[in-house]
Structures are given as C-alpha cells and as structure tokens.
Amino acid sequence: MAVAHTTVAPHQHVADKPLEYQNPVQSVKILGFWIFLATDMLLFGCLFATYLVLRTHTDGGPTPHDIFDVRGFTIETFVLLTSSFTGGMSTLAMRNGNKRQLLTWLIVTIALGLTFVGFEASEFVSDALRGATMQRSAFLSAFFTLVGTHGTHVSIGIIWMIVTAIQVAKKGINPISARKVFVVNLYWHFLDVVWVFIFTVVYLSGVVM
Amino acid sequence: MPAALKQFTDTYLMWNEGYLIWISDILIALTSIGIVATLTYFKKWKWLWKEWLTSVDHKRIGIMYLIAALLMMFRGGADAMLLRTQLASPNSHFLTAEHYDQIFTTHGTIMILFMAMPMIFAMFNIVVPLQIGARDVAFPYLNAISFWLFFFGAMLFNISFVFGGSPDAGWVSYPPLTELGFDKGPGENFYLLSLQISGIGSIATGINFLATILKMRAPGMKLMRMPLFTWSVVAASIVIIFAFPALTIALALLMLDRIVGTHFFTMLHGGDPMMFVNLFWIWGHPEVYIVVLPAFGVFSEVVATFARKRIFGYTSMVASLLLISVISYFVWAHHFFTMGAGADVNTFFAVASMMVAIPTGVKVFNWLFTMFRGRISFELPMLWTLAFVPNFIIGGATGVMLAVAPADYQYHNSYFLIAHFHQVLIAGPVFGLIAGMYFWWPKMFGFKLDEKIGRIAFWLFNIGFYVCFMPQYALGFKGMQRRMYTYPAGMGWHTLNLISTIGAYIMGLGFLFIVVQIVYSIKYGERDLTGDPWNGRTLEWSLPSPAPHYNFAVIPTVTDRDMLWVMKQEGREGELRRINPDAIADIHMPKNSGRPFLMGLAFFVAGFGFVFNWYVLAVIGLVGVALTMILRAFEWDDEYHILAEEVREVEAALGRL
Numbered sequence: 001m002a003v004a005h006t007t008v009a010p011h012q013h014v015a016d017k018p019l020e021y022q023n024p025v026q027s028v029k030i031l032g033f034w035i036f037l038a039t040d041m042l043l044f045g046c047l048f049a050t051y052l053v054l055r056t057h058t059d060g061g062p063t064p065h066d067i068f069d070v071r072g073f074t075i076e077t078f079v080l081l082t083s084s085f086t087g088g089m090s091t092l093a094m095r096n097g098n099k100r101q102l103l104t105w106l107i108v109t110i111a112l113g114l115t116f117v118g119f120e121a122s123e124f125v126s127d128a129l130r131g132a133t134m135q136r137s138a139f140l141s142a143f144f145t146l147v148g149t150h151g152t153h154v155s156i157g158i159i160w161m162i163v164t165a166i167q168v169a170k171k172g173i174n175p176i177s178a179r180k181v182f183v184v185n186l187y188w189h190f191l192d193v194v195w196v197f198i199f200t201v202v203y204l205s206g207v208v209m
Numbered sequence: 210m211p212a213a214l215k216q217f218t219d220t221y222l223m224w225n226e227g228y229l230i231w232i233s234d235i236l237i238a239l240t241s242i243g244i245v246a247t248l249t250y251f252k253k254w255k256w257l258w259k260e261w262l263t264s265v266d267h268k269r270i271g272i273m274y275l276i277a278a279l280l281m282m283f284r285g286g287a288d289a290m291l292l293r294t295q296l297a298s299p300n301s302h303f304l305t306a307e308h309y310d311q312i313f314t315t316h317g318t319i320m321i322l323f324m325a326m327p328m329i330f331a332m333f334n335i336v337v338p339l340q341i342g343a344r345d346v347a348f349p350y351l352n353a354i355s356f357w358l359f360f361f362g363a364m365l366f367n368i369s370f371v372f373g374g375s376p377d378a379g380w381v382s383y384p385p386l387t388e389l390g391f392d393k394g395p396g397e398n399f400y401l402l403s404l405q406i407s408g409i410g411s412i413a414t415g416i417n418f419l420a421t422i423l424k425m426r427a428p429g430m431k432l433m434r435m436p437l438f439t440w441s442v443v444a445a446s447i448v449i450i451f452a453f454p455a456l457t458i459a460l461a462l463l464m465l466d467r468i469v470g471t472h473f474f475t476m477l478h479g480g481d482p483m484m485f486v487n488l489f490w491i492w493g494h495p496e497v498y499i500v501v502l503p504a505f506g507v508f509s510e511v512v513a514t515f516a517r518k519r520i521f522g523y524t525s526m527v528a529s530l531l532l533i534s535v536i537s538y539f540v541w542a543h544h545f546f547t548m549g550a551g552a553d554v555n556t557f558f559a560v561a562s563m564m565v566a567i568p569t570g571v572k573v574f575n576w577l578f579t580m581f582r583g584r585i586s587f588e589l590p591m592l593w594t595l596a597f598v599p600n601f602i603i604g605g606a607t608g609v610m611l612a613v614a615p616a617d618y619q620y621h622n623s624y625f626l627i628a629h630f631h632q633v634l635i636a637g638p639v640f641g642l643i644a645g646m647y648f649w650w651p652k653m654f655g656f657k658l659d660e661k662i663g664r665i666a667f668w669l670f671n672i673g674f675y676v677c678f679m680p681q682y683a684l685g686f687k688g689m690q691r692r693m694y695t696y697p698a699g700m701g702w703h704t705l706n707l708i709s710t711i712g713a714y715i716m717g718l719g720f721l722f723i724v725v726q727i728v729y730s731i732k733y734g735e736r737d738l739t740g741d742p743w744n745g746r747t748l749e750w751s752l753p754s755p756a757p758h759y760n761f762a763v764i765p766t767v768t769d770r771d772m773l774w775v776m777k778q779e780g781r782e783g784e785l786r787r788i789n790p791d792a793i794a795d796i797h798m799p800k801n802s803g804r805p806f807l808m809g810l811a812f813f814v815a816g817f818g819f820v821f822n823w824y825v826l827a828v829i830g831l832v833g834v835a836l837t838m839i840l841r842a843f844e845w846d847d848e849y850h851i852l853a854e855e856v857r858e859v860e861a862a863l864g865r866l
Contacts, residue, residue, distance in 0.1 A: 024424075025848075028347050032420040039412050039454050046458035046491075050473065050484060057479030059472075134471050138479030141471035145462065163842050176845060 019178040026179035033183045051142040059137035064206030067132045073203045076119045083112035084192035087185045094181045106165045113158045120151045263801040265349035270356050271334030278328040288316035293713040299698040309694035310377040317380030323363040325500040328642040339749035340436045342427025347420040349799040355410040357809030362407030369399035376400035384474035384482045389467045395820050401464045402816035415449030429767035436747045441506025444530040452495035459488035490541035498537040504641020508594050512576045515591035516583025522575040529568035546617045555614040562612035589663045593644035604632030625685025628678045651737035655754045662726040670719030677712025680705035746774035751785035753863045763792045796851040808837040
C-alpha cells in the first residue's frame with residue numbers, strides 16, 4: 001500500500017505516538033472526548049437508576065417476563081458486539097495506514113449498526129402492537145426510555161460514522177482524520193459497554209427474575 | 210378576524226391579564242427598537258456580527274457572559290422587588306396568587322441558572338487562559354457554542370413572561386404538580402426546555418475548562434503551581450461534569466411525561482414523583498457548589514493580592530476545594546429530610562452535610578491567616594471579600610442547623626431556610642463574583658471602576674442584605690412558610706416582613722449604584738496603563754490591559770507559584786513585560802465562526818416548537834442543529850496564523866519590545 005505510506009509519513013520524530021495523538025490540537029480533543037464520555041456514562045447511570053426503581057411498577061400491565069424476547073435480544077447483542085470488534089479493526093487499519101481496509105471496516109460496522117437498530121425497532125414495534133407502549137406503565141416508560149436512548153445514540157453514531165467515512169475517503173489518513181476515526185470508535189465502544197449493562201440489568205435479569 | 214385576534218392576544222400575549230404585562234410589552238418593544246435603531250444609526254451591525262457574535266475569543270465570550278449575567282441579575286432582582294412588595298403588608302393584593310407563583314419561580318430559576326452560572330462562566334473565560342499562560346481554551350469553537358446555548362436558553366426562558374406564560378411551579382419544579390394534569394400551560398415547558406438547552410452548554414463548558422487546565426498550561430506550571438482561582442475552576446468543572454447529566458435526565462423524563470404521556474413521575478400507572486426530586490437534587494446540591502467554588506477562588510486571589518502576602522495554606526486550600534466537590538455528591542437528600550426515608554438515610558445525609566463545614570472552615574481560616582499581619586489595602590474587591598466572611602459564616606452556621614435532620618422537620622420550607630440559602634448564595638457567589646468583576650474589570654476593559662460610587666453601592670447592598678434577610682430567620686421561627694403569596698393580619702409577621710422589604714429595596718438601590726458606577730467609569734474611570742493596577746501576583750497581570758487577541762506573544766516559562774510576584778521580589782518582572790522580538794514566532798489562532806450562533810438559534814427554534822407542541826417547528830429546529838454539526842465536521846481549516854511580524858508590531862505599539 002504505497003499510497004497509504006506517503007500520507008502517514010510526515011511526523012517521523014513523534015512516530016512513537018499513535019497517529020491520532022501526534023498533533024497536540026488533535027490529542028487534546030481526544031481527552032475532551034473521554035471527559036464527554038464520562039458525562040454520557042452518568043446520563044445512562046441516571047436512566048439505569050430510574051429503570052431499577054420503576055422496574056416492578058408494572059401497574060398490572062406487561063411484565064419484563066411477558067415482553068422480553070430472548071431470541072431477539074440475543075441477536076441484537078451479537079450484532080452489536082461484533083460491530084464493536086469491526087470498529088476496532090477500523091482503528092487498527094487506520095493505524096496501519098491502510099485506507100481501503102479502514103473504509104471497508106467502517107462500512108461493515110455501519111451495516112452492523114443498522115442491523116442492530118433495525119432489530120431494536122422491530123422489537124419496539126411488536127411490543128407496542130401487543131399493547132406494551134411506553135404510556136402503559138412506569139416500568140414500560142423507563143424501559144423504552146433507557147433502551148431507546150441507547151438506540152438513539154447508536155443511530156447518531158451511524159450518521160457520525162458515515163460522515164467520518166466520507167472524510168477519510170476524501171482526505172485520506174492524516175492526523176485529523178485519524179483522530180476522527182479514533183473518536184467515533186471510542187464512542188462506538190462506549191455504546192457497546194452500555195449495551196452490556198442493558199443486556200444484563202434489563203434483559204437477562206428481566207427474564208430470570 | 211377580531212375574535213381570532215383577541216383569542217391570540219389572550220392565549221399567547223396574555224393581554225387580558227392586566228397592566229404588568231402591558232408595561233413589560235412596552236418596555237421590551239422600546240428596548241428592542243432602541244437597540245436596533247442605535248446599531249443601525251451607528252452602522253454597527255457588521256461590527257456586532259464580526260467582532261462579537263461570531264467571536265471564539267475567550268475574552269470576548271467572557272465579556273458577553275458578564276453582560277448577560279448583569280442583565281439577568283436585573284431581571285431576577287426586579288422579580289425579587291415585586292415579591293417583597295407583595296409581602297410588605299398582610300392581605301396584600303398587589304399581585305394575584307398566580308402571578309406571585311410565576312414570579313418566585315422565575316426569580317429562583319433566573320438567579321441560579323441565568324445569573325450565577327453565566328457570571329462564573331464569565332470569570333472562567335476571562336481569567337483561566339490568562340492565568341495559566343494559554344492563548345485560548347482547549348476548544349474555542351465549543352466555547353462559543355456553550356455561550357450561545359446559554360444565551361438562547363435564557364432567551365427562551367425570559368420570553369415566557371410575555372408570550373405564553375411563565376412557569377409557576379417553583380424553581381425546583383416538583384411533580385406531580387408539574388405534570389400535565391395539574392399544570393397545563395406552556396410555562397412549565399418553557400422551564401424544561403430552556404434549562405435543557407442551557408444545561409448542554411454548561412456541560413460543554415465543564416469539559417472545555419477541565420481539558421484546558423489539564424492540557425494547556427504554560428511550560429513549568431505544575432498543578433501545584435496553579436493560581437487558586439484556576440484550581441477552583443478545576444473543582445467546579447469536575448462538579449459540573451458529574452452533576453449536570455442528572456439534571457438533563459430529570460428534565461428529559463419530566464418532559465416525556467408532559468409531551469409523550471409516559472409515567473415516570475405521575476401519581477397513576479406506577480409513577481414515582483420522588484424519583485424526580487432525587488434526580489433534581491443530585492444535580493441541585495452540587496450546583497450550589499458549582500457557583501460557590503469559583504467565588505472561593507476569587508477570594509483567594511483577592512486576599513493574597515490586597516494583603517500583599519502569599520496565600521496561607523495553599524495545599525490545604527487545594528485539598529479543601531477538592532473535598533468540597535467530592536462531598537457535594539453525598540448531601541442531596543438533606544433537601545427533603547421530611548420525605549420520610551427513615552432514620553438511617555437521614556443520618557447519613559445529615560452527617561455528610563455537616564462535614565461540608567469542615568473544608569469550608571479550613572478555607573475561611575486560611576483567608577484570615579493570610580490577612581494576619583498583611584499590609585491590607587481596602588479597595589473594592591477586598592471590601593466585598595471582607596464583607597463575605599462574617600456573612601458566609603452566619604449562613605454556614607444556619608446551614609449546619611438545617612443539616613440536623615430532626616430539627617429540620619421544624620425549619621423545613623420555612624423562611625428560616627429562605628434566609629439561610631439567600632445568605633450563602635448572596636454572600637458566596639454574588640459577593641465573590643462582584644469582587645471578581647471589580648478585580649478583573651481593568652483586565653477586561655482597560656479601566657478601573659470608580660471607587661467612590663462603588664463604596665456607596667457596597668454599603669447599600671451590604672446593609673440592605675442584613676436588613677432584608679435577618680428578619681426572615683425570625684419569620685421562619687414564627688411559622689411563616691415559603692411561597693405564601695399573602696398572609697392574614699394578626700400573625701405577628703407584618704413588622705418583620707415590612708423591614709425585610711425595606712432591606713430588599715436598599716439592596717436594589719445598591720445594584721443601581723453599581724450600574725451608575727459602570728456607566729460613569731466608562732467615561733471617567735481611571736485608565737489602567739500598566740496592565741497591573743492592583744500590584745498583582747499571577748500571570749494575567751504581566752499582560753497589558755486589555756490583553757491582545759493572542760494573549761501571550763511568547764508563552765512564559767513558569768518556575769514558581771505566584772510567578773509575577775516572585776519575579777517582582779527578585780526585580781525580574783521585566784522578563785515577563787519585555788518581549789525579546791526574536792523569540793516571537795507565528796501564532797496559530799482559531800477562526801471566528803457564525804455557526805455557534807446559528808446552532809443556538811436552531812436550538813431556540815426547536816425548543817420553542819416543543820413548548821407549544823408545534824412539532825413542525827421543532828423538527829425544523831432539530832434539522833438546523835444537525836446541519837450545523839455536520840457542516841462543522843467537514844470544516845477542516847479552522848485555524849489561521851498571526852504572522853510574527855504582525856505580533857511584533859502589536860507588541861511594539863504596546864511598548865513591550
């Protein structure tokens with residue numbers, strides 16, 4: 001990949017740092033983004049707390065047992081965890097300076113993200129058709145809001161990743177685009193971590209308890 | 210048509226509600242016409258847009274925050290005057306119950322979120338980059354977004370007064386009262402959306418300043434060499450980052466209840482109103498520390514400067530700042546001991562609340578020890594700092610009284626509480642930020658504020674403060690509850706209320722004197738030609754006033770705490786004030802951008818749409834928000850160079866080469 005090499009080369013003296021950290025203006029943005037993730041984590045923390053308080057407030061309506069579909073949320077989990085892996089592969093391709101691989105992995109990740117959102121949307125629709133709407137009970141309000149907020153985050157992540165892929169395609173791999181790829185993947189991994197908690201706190205304990 | 214018009218004016222413009230609304234409409238119209246006419250007459254529109262609205266310069270953003278905060282202090286203060294006028298005599302009908310509710314709601318919300326917050330952000334912006342030897346904050350573009358989100362959030366909140374109706378459920382906005390079933394009007398929606406919009410801006414500011422202080426310090430400025438104001442910004446930023454998401458969620462869930470029909474906080478279908486109260490105060494209590502910590506930072510700078518001594522106990526000052534910020538998360542339930550959570554829960558929160566007094570006491574003693582045997586000069590910033598100490602101690606002591614959970618069952622929601630929190634919030638943030646404003650005013654504008662008028666304002670405001678709030682402690686003991694719009698004669702409350710009202714008017718007069726002082730000093734104030742009017746200690750005073758656009762022509766290397774002071778002692782301050790022309794290199798600066806302004810406007814449109822459930826408008830606004838963000842992603846070239854030659858010219862003109 002000779003093309004990629006010419007685009008990565010400029011900062012040889014700082015080459016011991018990964019590309020996305022070489023320019024101080026870019027590296028401080030990564031720090032800022034980590035701090036943002038802390039605030040986002042607390043946002044989800046509050047939603048989880050609300051869910052845990054209201055989980056049993058079903059008002060005689062559907063319970064977690066009634067509406068959680070094991071097959072559905074297992075598929076969602078596999079799809080999202082896989083997308084986190086492919087997202088990691090895109091970061092790796094970026095560090096190797098391989099633009100084509102980077103774009104391929106980004107597109108795979110976007111496709112997996114869309115699949116996840118599709119499954120989640122169909123889950124929500126089928127719940128609603130069975131009368132389990134977010135207006136039915138406090139439990140359902142909290143459930144749809146927590147999981148829906150995660151789904152909205154994933155949807156925003158998809159748009160963001162598309163925008164990032166377009167920039168990589170146009171401008172190649174350089175300290176700026178590298179930082180953008182790195183940050184969007186941080187976001188994506190973070191959503192994966194949140195999903196792991198949704199999977200255990202909401203779905204698993206919902207069908208087990 | 211006239212029927213439809215009357216329907217419109219009654220529903221949205223509330224012209225059927227009497228003369229207060231008409232007067233406000235006329236005043237707003239006159240002010241708007243005045244501003245537009247002035248800008249047009251002096252051909253300043255382009256200047257306003259290019260120099261201010263699109264600016265990403267931290268100094269300009271700080272000044273805009275300051276102006277907004279002073280205007281909001283006027284609005285919140287006018288509310289307070291109306292409230293006190295209503296309460297001056299028993300059975301008063303100056304305001305209706307409904308209007309009284311609206312006015313105490315807007316008074317509280319504005320003073321905390323649209324006065325105190327922008328005031329601390331003004332100080333953050335104006336001071337931090339200069340104190341740490343940086344050319345701007347870490348994310349100048351985001352900084353502009355923060356300001357415009359605050360600005361348009363505040364606009365959305367204030368417009369409710371004349372369009373649609375003000376919120377009326379208290380600044381805490383507890384459900385179920387604020388649920389749709391009990392509070393149909395758009396007022397509550399205005400509250401939820403305006404706080405949400407400005408809250409996003411606040412979170413961004415917290416992130417921005419933490420990253421700035423961690424990453425942008427001048428070489429050699431280790432953490433323990435930072436000025437204490439900068440340390441207080443670290444502490445406040447951490448609290449912002451960890452507290453504001455709880456507010457975001459509390460507001461968002463209540464909004465879902467009102468707009469989508471969910472059941473988070475309703476009485477039916479399993480909702481739990483106390484969940485909102487918990488979420489609100491998980492943010493709400495840390496919030497008061499967010500506004501008081503920077504004030505502590507200001508006092509530390511002022512005391513050291515005007516006592517001509519190094520601050521006493523620097524390390525313990527830093528430790529107490531950080532301790533206060535940590536403890537602030539473990540006290541929220543003391544706002545509702547009467548909820549009935551049980552003895553063990555109340556004990557935990559009572560003990561945690563009392564513990565706050567320990568690091569705060571450490572700070573007070575350190576300030577006193579700094580003054581001890583110092584050569585104190587009593588200029589305006591120092592006056593406000595001295596007045597703060599006894600004032601805050603009384604407020605802190607009554608706070609410890611309130612923290613005793615069993616006793617709190619007596620004080621809860623009485624005027625004793627009102628007196629307590631006004632005392633800590635006025636003595637702390639208001640005195641602190643006024644002291645900070647006087648202190649850094651020359652750095653912002655290049656002239657001092659007039660000392661004589663300032664002293665009149667100081668004495669009026671201070672005496673007014675005690676006259677206003679001391680009687681309220683007694684009123685609390687005599688059983689007067691907060692949020693009462695009137696009271697019968699014969700309760701024994703009349704005299705104390707009348708005294709309190711007189712005190713409020715004196716404070717109002719004090720504020721007017723500050724306004725007069727500013728207007729007078731623009732023309733006649735003493736010009737600051739040295740850049741160091743107070744014989745300062747930290748890096749910002751090594752720069753000319755106002756500082757050039759790029760702040761430091763050459764970034765200084767820091768070897769000591771109180772860098773400038775140490776160099777003055779060694780007779781070396783010239784090293785900071787005389788720049789070696791050969792050391793000047795090209796400077797990267799961020800480009801101005803109109804997008805943050807437009808993004809704020811888009812948020813405003815979206816918020817307005819949601820307030821009235823006009824979803825087309827809401828979607829248009831949200832699309833605008835998304836567009837500004839995507840366009841930003843494609844903007845790669847957001848910096849420009851100031852050439853070394855240009856910098857040399859500017860510095861030569863300032864006489865610093």
